[in-house]
Amino acid sequence: MAWLYLVIASFGEIFGVLAINLFNQKRSMLRLLWIVVTFGFGFLFLWLAMREIPMGTAYAVWTGLGAAGTVLMGILIFKEPGNWKRLIFLLLIISGAVGLKLFS
Template sequence: MAWIFLMLASVGEIIGVTCINLYIQQKKIFWLFGIVLAMGLGFFCLSIAMNEIDLGTAYAIWTGLGAAGAVLIGIIFFKESAGWKRLFFLTCIISGAVGLKFLS
């Protein structure tokens, strides 16, 4: 169950940073509430996951999946660059997170 909470925490981070980008673009207070809600729920889920998963592993996976998800959101929805080098290193981040899960 802790791994599910860790995945939810990563989703919260992805949604939170997406709301940050939307706030920067549109300057609507709605996105500020989205940032607080998504990041708050993400941190809450991370704290629950860390009851069973080691700090280093949980943090590395949370930040890695959050960063990878944010890059994918940027590419898909915000027309950011999707060059092969960027996708290669994105694959490295995801591989590292998966590797940490198998070692835990």
């Protein structure tokens, strides 16, 4: 169950960064509240996951999945460039996070 919590926590990071980008485009209290809620949601599930998963592993997987999801979100929603070099490095981030799970 802790690994599921960790995946859910990474969605909090992904949508939190999305909220920051939207807030930078148009500043409003509602968008600021969205930042606080999404990161709070992510931190809550990160805390739940870290009750069973060691901190170093949980943090590495959380940030890896969050970074990969944020890059994909930028490419799909904000039309950021998705060239082959960027996608290769994205694959390296994901394989690094998965590798931690396989060898821990």
